[in-house]
Amino acid sequence: MRAAPIPEALLDPNRDPGGSREAVGLGSSAGKGLDVRHGTILTLEDINVSFDGFKALTNLTLYIGVGELRCIIGPNGAGKTTMMDVITGKTRPTSGSAFFGETLDLTRLSEVEIAQAGIGRKFQKPTVFEALSVFENLELALKTDKSVWASLRARLSGAQKDRIDEVLHTIRLDGSRHRPAGLLSHGQKQFLEIGMLLVQEPQLLLLDEPVAGMTDAETEFTAELFKSLARKHSLMVVEHDMGFVGTIADHVTVLHQGSVLAEGSLEQVQSNERVIEVYLGR
């Protein structure tokens, strides 16, 4: 595979990543075709979502930089999952703008188009194709032509098989490749779903509570995995487990009642008066 050409602007050592925006553009390998001139891969501005009068998101503004690993924390009902729904096209905002790169308007694309454009999502509850084997799960997720005609005639190439094998190894499921995914343990399903995201080769990964229900060892391994993914991909991780957030995050955003309460490193956020108030009760 040919590496994407690196835009010259990104190579400038004095470059201010994201301009006046708060995104931290660490990486340099955004995929082909995506315009990331300003170092932001995801731009959410003044997003409002309301369900029957209940305001799930209020003037939410958030930027994710290219190659960044961003953690989103916040109490229950803060709007974390709704925000992911907006990004993936599942929920349409009542107002506000959402852009992937500089030009792709997420509020106008369908869920499928957004997925094809390069945003992958892991659900809160692990969702895999239970009747299919682990290998077949990865085969379906693999980045390729996903039209009906292509599927009717699809054959895996050697390179594609190698790619699946590689990911199977990464997520430590080599031994279970032919097991039906429905028989995997909870933690294994989580890993399989992460593996499916990997073979899909998205540029932005949205991960909703990826370590929920994992053992300590699995959590530790996931942290390693995510750290190795950052820079090559951009990651947005919603997580409750503060220990986990502390190990992986370079940048944390706290959501509360549908908007951003605080942003910064974990220590900064944890010492923020308002965050303490929200988490410990007033």
Next chain:
Amino acid sequence: MNQPMTITLAQKAGPRLSLAVGGLVLAILLALPLLHLLPADSALHVSAYTLTLVGKILCYAIVALALDLVWGYAGLLSLGHGLFFALGGYAMGMYLMRQSAGDGLPAFMSFLAWNELPWYWYGTSSFLWAMCLVVLVPGLLALVFGYFAFRSRIKGVYFSIITQALTFAGMLLFFRNETGFGGNNGFTNFRTILGFDITAQGTRAVLFLCTVALLTGSLYLGFRLARSKFGRVLTALRDAENRLMFCGYDPRGYKLFIWVLSAVLCGLAGALYVPQVGIINPSEMSPTNSIEAAVWVALGGRGTLIGPLLGAGLVNGMKSWFTVAFPEYWLFALGALFIVVTLYLPKGVIGLLRKEKEQ
């Protein structure tokens, strides 16, 4: 060392056994029409009644297979597949009516004092055009219906109810004399097909062989689809449609393809059913018929290809025996059968067979 050996042997015996049984069944099916051609006093002679009965069941088996493709694989339970079956049958029936009417109008039209054919009857005296209609009418209806249903993301029980309403509406429409399809009597009194006497032994044998060929062809197509990536996408669609969409697949195209294919197979089965049974009327579109087809699939084992064939064979075999022996009790027996399968055989008869083999 010994154990893996036996395991591989057992695994190899599985498909071989299935292939042997399948080959045997196919051989019997191919022999039946030939035995029918024997003189009537021969001990091996197969009566026209038996041949027609088996031919009819084979047509139902094709419907079961077609329904299983959409229900068992893609998770779309259609309770209106009888409509596609009947439409294929009516298209064939139009041709047969024209054959028996010669240059005049079909009998029921003269009875209604009509002077000329309605526009949609034009060309139906040609066998080729009738065959086109057999494919096009169910196919286009399924395409239009499916396009709107899948675009609006109608699924689950809502989808089933709408398909049932569709076949019910079709039945009401065809019951009307003004629709031009013979009203509640439908089409009957066929005489010839392609110039051959429709009740002749040779014609019956050929029709039977065509049915066997269509069934085998559908089965082969089903196998190819189930083994392809397309088949795996359908399974994924059934189990986790959202996940599939976030993988970048558009479910609409996949659903529409299998839905239309299934409708066309039903239409073809209907077209072979009519000349063998000798009648087509709107009761074929009644919702109960379509529900019965779902029972065949559930009983045989959905999501497998052989299961629905077994189910269609078993239920219809029992039906023809029961309706002769204890006519009043058939529906009770069918109900009881369905309850037993739901409670004790969630994977159908085929699930039972597989379990036996594993033990």
